[in-house]
Amino acid sequence: MDALTCRDIAYRYAGNRVLDGISFRAPNGISIILGPNGAGKSTLLRVLATELRAAAGTIAYAGHPVATERDLRWFRSAVGYLPQRFSCMDHASVLDNVVYSAWSHGVAIRDCERAADxxxxxxxxxxxxxxxxxxxxxGMRQRMGMACAIAxxxxxxxxxxxTxxxxxxxxxxxxxxxxxxxxxxxxxxxTHIVDEVPTLANRVLVLDSGHMVFDGSVERFRSLGDERSYSTLWESAYIRALEGAGRA
Structure with missing residues (x-):
């Protein structure tokens, strides 16, 4: 089975460590990344999208390390990325936007419209x-962004x-x-919507201040929750993860 593996990923901005020693393995399925504002979620995704270059650490996909420029080009072809704010050709049609995205990601011109369809x-x-x-x-604009990302x-x-x-x-x-x-x-x-975990996730990652404070299954994450609290079970699990309750 293909998997994305990160080991000791670090990223610095203006001399400060935004990510520090991030390690995880993501198999097929949905891994949800939680964390407060400024935790490093967007930065981690930008590093994985190769939009930012990590200061340290390694990335591997399907058992192949991303170590050389050739590896990097191959890895980029395997990645689709939808940032929080994305630009598009507003006056062009949805189809034209997705066709352009397919072409810009290396799909042959003759195959772009089929890929967009x-x-x-x-x-x-x-x-x-x-x-x-x-x-x-x-919502439809978000779906168009996803269509561009998967073309x-x-x-x-x-x-x-x-969402x-x-x-x-x-x-x-x-x-x-x-x-x-x-x-x-x-x-x-x-996501900031903790209740997306039970409806979507196969795995949960929680970041706080650039550190990974939880990495585990949905079942393990759920076990941190307390139904007697004033929050939902999933919210209380998230809070306890931030407090370090989920550390191995």
Whole structure:
């Protein structure tokens, strides 16, 4: 089975360590990344997307270390990335945006429209293929962003808070898509919505101040929760993880 493995990843900004010794292994399925603002979630995803270069540590995918420039190009072709804020061609159609994304990720020109059609099918946007991107609702825009991210059929999908600010029905559609896609791919998704863990996650990672304070199964994460608290079971599990209760 393919897996993404990180060992001792560190990243510095303005002399400060934003990530410090981050190590984990993410197999196929959905790994949810939790943590307070400033914990390093977005930075970790940007490092994995090769948008930022780590100061230290190693990344490997499917058993192959990403060590050389050639490795880096190969790894980039295996990654789809949707940041919190993404730009698109607002006056172009949804289809044209996804076609362009496929091309920019190395899909041959003759195959780009077919790849875009598949991505729109998977994300439930085929009937909106000719709609201008500027006319999309927030949830549909997020789905278009995901279609752009998966147009080249990546084995790793990185999502930075993809369900923030959208209504429950659209969030449900995105969840359905993610569960289907994760059947054959590695999905790493950051979120502040702790209750997404039981509906989506196969694995939970919790960051705090640039450190990994929890890495384990949903069952182990759940065991930290306390139903007698004033928070939900999952919220209390998250709080206890931040307090260090989940450390090995």
């Amino acid at each position: 598949r991505a729109l099918d998977v994300t439930g946007l085929r009937e909106h293929a000719r709609t201008a991107a500027r006319r999309l609702s927030g 080249h059929a990546p084995g790793i999908l990185l999502l930075d808070e993809p 923030v600010g959208i209504d429950p029905r659209q969030r449900l559609e995105i969840r359905r898509f993610l569960v289907r896609y994760a059947e054959r791919a590695i999905v790493l998704m950051s």
